[in-house]
Amino acid sequence: MHHTLRVRISESGMDVLEALACEMEQVGIEIRDHSLKPLPGVEPLPEGMADMVLWFETEDASREAAELVKADFPDAALFFETVEDQDWTEGWKKDVRATRAGRLWVGPSWMTDSRPDDCVGLVIDPGMAFGTGDHPTTAMCMEAISDWMDDKNHEGCSVLDVGTGSGILAMAARKLGSGPAVANDIDPQAVEIARENAAKNGVDGVEWTTKPLERIRGRFDLVLANIFANVLCHYAPRLADAVADGGRLMLTGILNEQAGEVLTAFEREGMKLVRRRDRDEWTLLEMAH
Ligand SMILES: C[S@@+](CC[C@H](N)C(=O)[O-])C[C@H]1O[C@@H](n2cnc3c(N)ncnc32)[C@H](O)[C@@H]1O
Structure with a gap:
């Protein structure tokens, strides 16, 4: 089981968010911009916006990360999800x-x-x-x-x-x-x-x-x-x-x-x-x- 935090901000803020994400206890980072198919069930990206999906081992870690994001990006839209590991690994394979x-x-x-x-x-x-x-x-x-x-x-x-x-x-x-x-x-x-x-x-x-x-x-x-x-x-x-x-x-x-x-x-x-x-x-x- 993994816990994800999806952060939607403007594309121009992604570098700063990436640097912040590197300081977190995440186990994975995925940036979803307009070049990729939207994730199932995720609303399409408005022009100029991008999503960063951060993967965590525990729910607490994802909540702590959200607090850090909010401090630097008060306008960011934040979404939490729990993902079964099997879907996660197989999901990678399907798209490769x-x-x-x-x-x-x-x-x-x-x-x-x-x-x-x-x-x-x-x-x-x-x-x-x-x-x-x-x-x-x-x-x-x-x-x-x-x-x-x-x-x-x-x-x-x-x-x-x-x-x-x-x-x-x-x-x-x-x-x-x-x-x-x-x-x-x-x-x-x-x-x-x-x-x-x-x-x-x-x-x-x-x-x-x-x-x-x-x-x-x-x-x-x-x-x-x-x-x-x-x-x-x-x-x-x-x-x-x-x-x-x-x-x-x-x-x-x-x-x-x-x-x-x-x-x-x-x-x-x-x-x-x-x-x-x-x-x-x-x-x-x-x-x-
Ligand atoms: C779009 S990926 C490119 C990866 C690979 N070179 C490729 O062409 O597929 C951009 C990479 O640049 C790194 N990156 C972002 N800003 C950077 C910086 N200022 N200095 C060095 N690396 C940076 C990111 O961590 C990420 O791994």
């Missing part, structure tokens, strides 16, 4: 798909038979970290990484993956022949999961870290960031600075209508758009100095 993106195939361990022979495989079971490959932002970024790594000159390139979640993008780059990578996330649980995923996939050469971007030094040939647009804009100076000359910056997590604002923030840092990819309501910007 394998994804092919460029030369990469990503899927859960129970679908590995469907991996095409001409693809490099990554096995990621759904867990408590974002990044099983089927979200349009992750899939577009894997395609972009695959295209970049198709150029033999990029073999052994250094990689920075900001907001690594399950570790998927850093692992994708390594599997396709990149050099050493640094991958960070503000969520320590995600970093732990990423480390485990790397071990399961035989991926080495990645420094998995909770170090914030400000404390990651150096310049990288390939910089990947799949985070909300407002976080990308905030970090534009450091992200731009982290891209080596001749390197590529891949930014996603951006809604189509936010692309202009993100572009302007990075152009201000002297970066130029090389390629734009769009899928559903999501955009990926590839930029270079």
Whole structure:
């Protein structure tokens, strides 16, 4: 049995809520925005709003968490639910798909038979970290990484993956022949999961870290960031600075209508758009100095 707290707030507050959630005794976080099917029995999201579902072992923990949320988000709508464990685990499985993106195939361990022979495989079971490959932002970024790594000159390139979640993008780059990578996330649980995923996939050469971007030094040939647009804009100076000359910056997590604002923030840092990819309501910007 698990207890969930669903918090409905504006999408722009999600980063702050995520940081708050990391301090709670939750066992899982799920963000449900407009890119996902609404949960059964849950009213549709109004424009600009998103849900965060937090999972707890006890009802008391979910009530304590609600008090913390109320203190910072007095207008948030809060909903409590009790979930049978069996539904919970099986529920994950029903929604999981394998994804092919460029030369990469990503899927859960129970679908590995469907991996095409001409693809490099990554096995990621759904867990408590974002990044099983089927979200349009992750899939577009894997395609972009695959295209970049198709150029033999990029073999052994250094990689920075900001907001690594399950570790998927850093692992994708390594599997396709990149050099050493640094991958960070503000969520320590995600970093732990990423480390485990790397071990399961035989991926080495990645420094998995909770170090914030400000404390990651150096310049990288390939910089990947799949985070909300407002976080990308905030970090534009450091992200731009982290891209080596001749390197590529891949930014996603951006809604189509936010692309202009993100572009302007990075152009201000002297970066130029090389390629734009769009899928559903999501955009990926590839930029270079
Ligand atoms: C949309 S997920 C992307 C996961 C994975 N990279 C992918 O492409 O599927 C965004 C991740 O960024 C992390 N994150 C959010 N703000 C961050 C920040 N300021 N620094 C580092 N990580 C951050 C979140 O914890 C989350 O794991």
